[in-house]
Amino acid sequence: ELKVEQNPLFLSMQEGKNYTIYCNYSTTSDRLYWYRQDPGKSLESLFVLLSNGAVKQEGRLMASLDTKARLSTLHITAAVHDLSATYFCAVSTTSGTYKYIFGTGTRLKVLA
Amino acid sequence: GAVVSQHPSRVICKSGTSVKIECRSLDFQATTMFWYRQFPKQSLMLMATSNEGSKATYEQGVEKDKFLINHASLTLSTLTVTSAHPEDSSFYICSARVRVTGELFFGEGSRLTVL
Numbered sequence: 001e002l003k004v005e006q007n008p009l010f011l012s013m014q015e016g017k018n019y020t021i022y023c024n025y026s027t028t029s030d031r032l033y034w035y036r037q038d039p040g041k042s043l044e045s046l047f048v049l050l051s052n053g054a055v056k057q058e059g060r061l062m063a064s065l066d067t068k069a070r071l072s073t074l075h076i077t078a079a080v081h082d083l084s085a086t087y088f089c090a091v092s093t094t095s096g097t098y099k100y101i102f103g104t105g106t107r108l109k110v111l112a
Numbered sequence: 113g114a115v116v117s118q119h120p121s122r123v124i125c126k127s128g129t130s131v132k133i134e135c136r137s138l139d140f141q142a143t144t145m146f147w148y149r150q151f152p153k154q155s156l157m158l159m160a161t162s163n164e165g166s167k168a169t170y171e172q173g174v175e176k177d178k179f180l181i182n183h184a185s186l187t188l189s190t191l192t193v194t195s196a197h198p199e200d201s202s203f204y205i206c207s208a209r210v211r212v213t214g215e216l217f218f219g220e221g222s223r224l225t226v227l
């Protein structure tokens with residue numbers, strides 16, 4: 001059974017600081033995704049990581065993927081208040097039918 | 113990015129009634145759509161995978177007779193919560209898979225409150 005775990009579950013940080021969110025998954029997967037969710041809203045796609053060593057950056061967020069370690073990271077650089085949200089990683093599996101399993105989520109709060 | 117439209121965004125109903133939620137992919141054809149349920153401050157729980165023209169595949173523990181899913185066309189999937197109970201109150205989110213990239217795009221979500 002494919003399991004996806006994130007840590008930390010909750011993160012409170014000061015503006016201007018850097019931090020990393022970790023996403024571990026239990027079995028091989030072909031793709032890893034990062035999403036953002038604001039309170040009461042649906043999910044917004046941030047990154048799609050397709051291969052080992054993939055790195056993508058958008059603004060203050062950078063995501064990377066290590067398929068051998070089954071680990072993805074979402075790095076936050078010089079956090080700002082607008083980044084406060086819940087971040088989910090998700091992994092897709094192609095065994096049988098496509099299925100996307102979500103991590104536990106990381107609630108990020110950036111303090112001004 | 114691709115657009116997925118879901119409605120209604122909010123619905124309040126009485127116990128025992130049925131509620132239908134629609135999920136449409138507006139600018140692409142989605143052969144596969146997924147329905148998730150999310151409780152407050154929790155992650156998304158996959159309920160079922162909806163494939164166009166065939167029966168939905170339900171996850172373990174999800175009652176197929178209670179949560180009816182129909183994927184009648186390449187752009188529309190519906191979730192009907194039948195004989196709703198207060199414990200069915202939740203945030204339901206649909207998503208559609210883009211075939212080429214495998215990326216998932218999400219609808220706006222539907223908040224169901226059963227009185």
